[in-house]
Amino acid sequence: MSLRSRRLSIASASLLLTTGALVATAPAAHADGPGTGTPYVVTVGDSYISGEAGRWAGSSNNSETPADALGAHAYHDNAAGTGEQIAKCHRSRSAEAYIGGGVGGINLACSGARTTTSAGNDFKPGLDFYDNGAGRQGQAKLLQQFATTHNVQQVVVSIGGNDFNFASIVTSCVTDFLTSPSWYPDYCKDDSSVVANFTAANITAVRARIAASFQNLRTAMRAAGYADNTWTLLVQTYPSPIPSASGFRYGQSGFTRQSVGGCGFWNADADWANATALPTINNTVRAAIGQSGLTNTRVLELQSAFNGRRLCEKTVGLYEEVGLSSWTQPAAVDKTEWVNQIRTVTTVGSNYYLQESLHPNYWAQLATRSCVRQAYTQHRGGTCTIAGTGLVNGEPRMTLN
Numbered sequence: 001m002s003l004r005s006r007r008l009s010i011a012s013a014s015l016l017l018t019t020g021a022l023v024a025t026a027p028a029a030h031a032d033g034p035g036t037g038t039p040y041v042v043t044v045g046d047s048y049i050s051g052e053a054g055r056w057a058g059s060s061n062n063s064e065t066p067a068d069a070l071g072a073h074a075y076h077d078n079a080a081g082t083g084e085q086i087a088k089c090h091r092s093r094s095a096e097a098y099i100g101g102g103v104g105g106i107n108l109a110c111s112g113a114r115t116t117t118s119a120g121n122d123f124k125p126g127l128d129f130y131d132n133g134a135g136r137q138g139q140a141k142l143l144q145q146f147a148t149t150h151n152v153q154q155v156v157v158s159i160g161g162n163d164f165n166f167a168s169i170v171t172s173c174v175t176d177f178l179t180s181p182s183w184y185p186d187y188c189k190d191d192s193s194v195v196a197n198f199t200a201a202n203i204t205a206v207r208a209r210i211a212a213s214f215q216n217l218r219t220a221m222r223a224a225g226y227a228d229n230t231w232t233l234l235v236q237t238y239p240s241p242i243p244s245a246s247g248f249r250y251g252q253s254g255f256t257r258q259s260v261g262g263c264g265f266w267n268a269d270a271d272w273a274n275a276t277a278l279p280t281i282n283n284t285v286r287a288a289i290g291q292s293g294l295t296n297t298r299v300l301e302l303q304s305a306f307n308g309r310r311l312c313e314k315t316v317g318l319y320e321e322v323g324l325s326s327w328t329q330p331a332a333v334d335k336t337e338w339v340n341q342i343r344t345v346t347t348v349g350s351n352y353y354l355q356e357s358l359h360p361n362y363w364a365q366l367a368t369r370s371c372v373r374q375a376y377t378q379h380r381g382g383t384c385t386i387a388g389t390g391l392v393n394g395e396p397r398m399t400l401n
Helices: 139-148 166-179 192-198 200-223 267-292 362-378
Strands: 039-045 104-107 151-158 232-236 297-301 382-392 395-400
Touching (some): 139 151, 139 200, 151 362, 166 192, 166 267, 192 200, 192 267, 232 362, 267 297, 362 382, 362 395
Parallel strands (some): 039 151
8 A cells, every 4th residue: 555545544543642751660769859960851741742753854655765764763762772661652762852961851741641641551641640550650740750869950841732632633624625525625623523622611621621730740840849949841832733725735626635745634624723723722721821820831832833844835845846865865854844744544564653643743853852942041931933944953943032
């Protein structure tokens, strides 16, 4: 089955927001602690901070090779680098936790995570203190354990998208695109299952859950011995992964937008996603900060961070469309996409995962890492944007405004 044909049927499991962690078990005894030793940045939350899709630097429908930046061990976070500590957490080696410059990084996020732990067979640690006594723990619990024996200066969090059922929303949009004609499109923006996520009552409920998750992180740090003014919670918003209607390089007639581009949204749904759905989710995250009562927060605004490099945007293309053959070529960061294609059927026979769909890829993760570093070193939040072409120390040029 070709890469193109794999994207023509729907699988609802394909789009979980996923985030990963490099340490998911209690850390070994350590001589350092609050305010002592190597400073650390810790990331917690879902797939938009864990490193989902971090293996791939752009996309090609001809071969995986041009975009395969990290190889088969991209998500392996155990001590030997040979497997995942929690299956499908997808804690990428390109994740934003690792800002360098003498600052340690640890990734406690997990792909598919919500504010609270899902303790079924597909275990997803939330931002809580879940502990089954057999090594499965929530991210707040893991943070508390790590911070007790390490000098944690900044905790970065991305959470809330899965509480709005991001995966099912995107699946509805792609399904409607593939199963209705251009002369009579069925839009996802008015599907009852989608609309239910954006009622006033649901927004209020999700905001409360996000606020409680922030409070859990504060509780964890206090229990580890930190005063509130000795560390910072950097809350990041979600980036726009696809352009609005006028920005697509593929028309909406026929199936090309999905079969070639992997971005099967009707124009009206893409406009709704950028003008309504994404701002609603991000506004809820911001409002939850105030509701939480935390006084040591900053905001990393990512909503426009990848504009110009989004999936199917006119300004970038597949490797074969822009005349490049490898992610190592100097122009690749500027001419290829920073968001992974939506894959809508089984990926058997390839190295792609369905859950990597519509997530920031290798380039985007390094770009966000740059902005996290700037937030850390400059002791502030701000808006993360592209600042120019090419790479600086192996990362895209980004600025924190």
